[in-house]
Amino acid sequence: MDHFKELSGRSYDFKTTTISLSNQDISISYFNTLIDEKILQQQVIHAIQNRALDSELKKLEDLLTWISVDDIEITDKFQDIQSKVLKGYAAIHFNNNHIDKYVLVNMSTKKGMRETNDTENEFSVVGPKVGFVEDISTNIRLLRAQINIPNLIVKDFTIGTVSKTKVAIIYIEGVTNKQYIETVEQRLCDMDFDVVFDSSQLEQIISDNSKSPFPIFLSTERRDRVVYSLISGQVAITCEGSPYFVTGPSSIFDSFISPEDYYLPWVLGSFFRIIRILGVLFSLFASSMYLVLTTYHYEVIPMDLLGPLIFSRQDVPFPPVIEVLFLEVTIEFLREAGARLPTKISQTLGIVGGVILGQAAVEAGLTSNILIIITALSALASFTTPLFKMSNTIRFLRFPIIILSSLWGGIGMFIGITFILVHLTQLKSLGAPYTVPLFPLRMNDWGDSFIRSSYKNLNKRPGYLRSSSILRYVINTDKLKKDFTNE
Structure with a gap:
């Protein structure tokens, strides 16, 4: 659990709140982009503080009656705790108690899931139509709802001498090459700009060649496209006030790939x-x-x-x-x-x-x-x-x-x-060749360039991304059993 908190603490949206009672200190850990903070304040924090004025909190099980939330449970299983926290639950624990039990309270929110965030410029007939909005917390919530692992790291920066715009770098720890992460961080930190209106400005400023008419990075408003880029080993960049994400390093073939290709x-x-x-x-x-x-x-x-x-x-x-x-x-x-x-x-x-x-x-x-x-x-x-x-x-x-x-x-x-x-x-995207796998020739990456191979051949991440983990999933090589056998 300590490793989970340390890993999640690298993301700016992971918070730990401490409540000091007369005889006990309580810590509440959660992702603020996944929960409804109004429920946290009114039905958890205020409820505990008001109840503590009348009675003494002796054991963690007492919180089950103190907190008036329907979906609440107590467990000591780490897998359940991690899974629930990544789904929008808050984990409550005694700070000075060596018992590894946690109270899990459901405070998840459905904000940004379908009402006002349809994709407008990247429409598809088949598949989900969930797009991003101008609120960065909502966008990160949408990503965490799809990529449900603590390795999804979100780092925030403040860019713009006038606008003070919040910019987030998103990647998967243990998958994305650290060189790409450091390159993006360095280029963002070296920026000297007054007002950042949209992530498209960031794309041009951190581009390897800003004079080229070709899009060096992939700019998209679709959640499924950003998710696919992250699990492939790319870095995603977004900023407050922009419904678009910028992912890289990308190749020219990314501009011809539609999400529908993977749903057909x-x-x-x-x-x-x-x-x-x-x-x-x-x-x-x-x-x-x-x-x-x-x-x-x-x-x-x-x-x-x-x-x-x-x-x-x-x-x-x-x-x-x-x-x-x-x-x-x-x-x-x-x-x-x-x-x-x-x-x-x-x-x-x-x-x-x-x-x-x-x-x-x-x-x-x-x-x-x-x-x-x-x-x-x-x-x-x-x-x-x-x-x-x-x-x-x-x-x-x-x-x-x-x-x-x-x-x-x-x-x-x-x-x-x-x-x-x-x-x-001659073009490069975060130092990676723009025309790969055509030049330099990478025959192993041709399965998802001109054509889209079957999922049996797409279990490996693209070689040019130099990901820390090559395999996306393990293929089951067992042959299917026939329904009818000759006996």
Whole structure:
């Protein structure tokens, strides 16, 4: 029990309150993010103090009648004590008594479990939809409800010379590599900032390369995604006033992983993940490929397609590069307008605006039908990635590739691809390679990158995280017995 208190005491939300009575000192240990502090004050602390004025507390069993809470018990089993405290119970003990008995009082709270914390930007059809809110204590309570072990350590810092914002570092002791924990702590302590509004600011400040358009860390509002990152050996960072968690070190493949992949059969999860990766590649290069073919390398266009392409562009007075940029900028205008307007108006604007503008542009001879189809598909494909920040990165990278393709054709397009690949291979997240397991090549980690393998092959944590504990769970290799046997 002393080891449990010492381990839990590393988290700022573990508290021990001492009540001094006339003949006895009582200690109450609990996680303040898991309990209802009003119940603790009114029905436990005040009840004990008021009752002690009339009668003497001789033995721990007397508390069963002193405290008016329905779910209360006394036990000396350590496993029960640890499990109950991690579920929102308070453990009451005599300080000067060598008997290892504890009174467990249920004071758990359900705050933040479904009413106002739905995920808004990372929606999924299958699986839980519990998201985080702007209260850091509620967010930690949600994590502790899912990761029910004392090894979940929560360290708090105060950052911001003006805002004095509480920032929490969360990790699992004995799983997460200590080097990553120390790196995050050092970068946060070295910060000199005035006001911290959101965890996204922390992500940029502690990033290994803040000039990169790619998200170096994984930013999410979903509880299940943060839980999966923690059990894999990553570090999570959040701050007061932000509903988002930042986890790292992450790789580029984390941006294409959806929680639904793990709630569906592994074949379907792998298929949808491949669709996302192909969709992002199509969104990134579709418009520039059209520009290259129609400007420099039209000889490679099949004859059956060349006729319709010439017919669709015969009334367009602009070169293909102006045509492409016009439609791409129009799509960005519609996106930004839809994001800033109320939900009902934005849906109408997206549908009506897209149809009307597209039809009017073709009739006015400003663009071709084929390019409208390509641009529309490219815009849809950019949203296949589950993370909004990676979607923004794809939207941005399309424009320099289009410009390079307009200048040098296919060579310019491949120059842009080369720059992206070289930049990606140089990126690091908390010192870990960003493109792992593709580069450096880690064949053992391919089971959860391009595809999602079955759970029989996912019992080990990713090798690039260098976790202190490699195994997540032990696979039962015993063969299933047949229901019918031939006798």
